[in-house]
Amino acid sequence: MGRPRRQGEPDELSRRLRQLRLDRRLTQPALAGALGVAVSSVSSWENGAKVPPPARLADYAAFFATPRTAGTARLIGVADLTEDERLEYHRLKNELERLHGVQGTGAGEPQSGFWHFPDDGPVRILCGKLPRDDRAPFASGTNHNYMALSAYADLDSMVELFGHVRAANPGADVGYELAPRLESDDLQAHLVVLGSAAINQSVWLLAQQLELPVRQVEDPDVGDGEVFELTGDARRRFRPQFGADGRLLEDVGLLARVPNPHNVSRTLTICSGVFTRGVYGAVRTLTDDNARGHNFEYVQAHFASTTNFGLLIRVPVLDHATPTPDLRSPHTRLQEWPELL
Numbered sequence: 001m002g003r004p005r006r007q008g009e010p011d012e013l014s015r016r017l018r019q020l021r022l023d024r025r026l027t028q029p030a031l032a033g034a035l036g037v038a039v040s041s042v043s044s045w046e047n048g049a050k051v052p053p054p055a056r057l058a059d060y061a062a063f064f065a066t067p068r069t070a071g072t073a074r075l076i077g078v079a080d081l082t083e084d085e086r087l088e089y090h091r092l093k094n095e096l097e098r099l100h101g102v103q104g105t106g107a108g109e110p111q112s113g114f115w116h117f118p119d120d121g122p123v124r125i126l127c128g129k130l131p132r133d134d135r136a137p138f139a140s141g142t143n144h145n146y147m148a149l150s151a152y153a154d155l156d157s158m159v160e161l162f163g164h165v166r167a168a169n170p171g172a173d174v175g176y177e178l179a180p181r182l183e184s185d186d187l188q189a190h191l192v193v194l195g196s197a198a199i200n201q202s203v204w205l206l207a208q209q210l211e212l213p214v215r216q217v218e219d220p221d222v223g224d225g226e227v228f229e230l231t232g233d234a235r236r237r238f239r240p241q242f243g244a245d246g247r248l249l250e251d252v253g254l255l256a257r258v259p260n261p262h263n264v265s266r267t268l269t270i271c272s273g274v275f276t277r278g279v280y281g282a283v284r285t286l287t288d289d290n291a292r293g294h295n296f297e298y299v300q301a302h303f304a305s306t307t308n309f310g311l312l313i314r315v316p317v318l319d320h321a322t323p324t325p326d327l328r329s330p331h332t333r334l335q336e337w338p339e340l341l
Contacts, residue, residue, distance in 0.1 A: 115169075123189055124191055127194050162174065
């Protein structure tokens with residue numbers, strides 16, 4: 001076990017900031033001028049005497065994300081970065097924030113990202129209710145072995161998301177409920193709607209209310225699922241793929257987030273699919289430990305806001321497994337809306 005770091009001794013973040021400057025062959029005064037800070041600030045950040053505020057980490061990321069700053073020694077706004085430069089900006093910003101500790105708690109769980117809500121407001125995950133014929137006997141309150149969750153549709157997605165949102169928002173009131181049991185107060189929370197329009201009527205109602213550019217409709221080629229159709233072009237339909245034996249090979253998922261129409265300071269997120277695999281894939285896109293980092297970087301780099309966008313994605317199916325979609329692959333992305341409202 002290494003010795004504790006003494007106050008004023010460079011730590012990993014300090015060394016990384018110094019390395020970025022030296023790799024660019026900049027003096028401390030030149031970097032300070034570009035960032036609009038005193039030379040003494042740059043010096044103290046590099047020798048570990050002080051820790052830069054989070055906002056300055058974003059400036060570092062913007063400055064070193066592009067080689068164009070080398071000749072001018074001035075900061076370029078994120079909006080003026082190219083697509084590749086924005087990806088590098090978000091990668092570098094995430095790295096510096098991790099070293100700073102902005103994204104971590106004692107348990108090491110990220111405290112930023114798509115499913116972290118900085119206002120610590122309540123979160124409600126809304127699930128559809130299984131049709132009566134599909135419910136287990138335990139879903140009835142009269143059964144001696146009654147289990148309320150037996151009536152929940154998309155239970156895999158709900159369990160996956162509930163645990164992740166709770167961990168990412170330890171100070172928030174995070175709950176789940178069947179959509180038909182939604183209370184008036186719940187409408188003020190960060191809302192997450194899980195499931196297809198066929199199972200969770202909240203999806204259909206919200207889509208109608210918000211006038212989203214996509215809807216779910218019945219399709220004779222799919223059977224019991226409802227496919228996605230562009231509201232402005234009924235010829236554009238996005239269907240799952242099946243094997244010769246009728247086995248599901250690929251589902252379609254919808255991941256969308258907009259301001260909550262009942263409380264615009266909070267959010268409404270829809271994770272939908274033609275079948276349950278599409279819903280689960282939409283959820284896992286930004287909860288999977290191995291994929292959520294680069295998927296969130298894609299969202300940050302390609303959409304003006306992470307609270308107003310939508311994606312239709314392919315969700316592969318391998319027997320019982322549902323591989324997490326990779327947003328970096330053009331094959332994964334079927335349709336994108338940089339702004340929904």
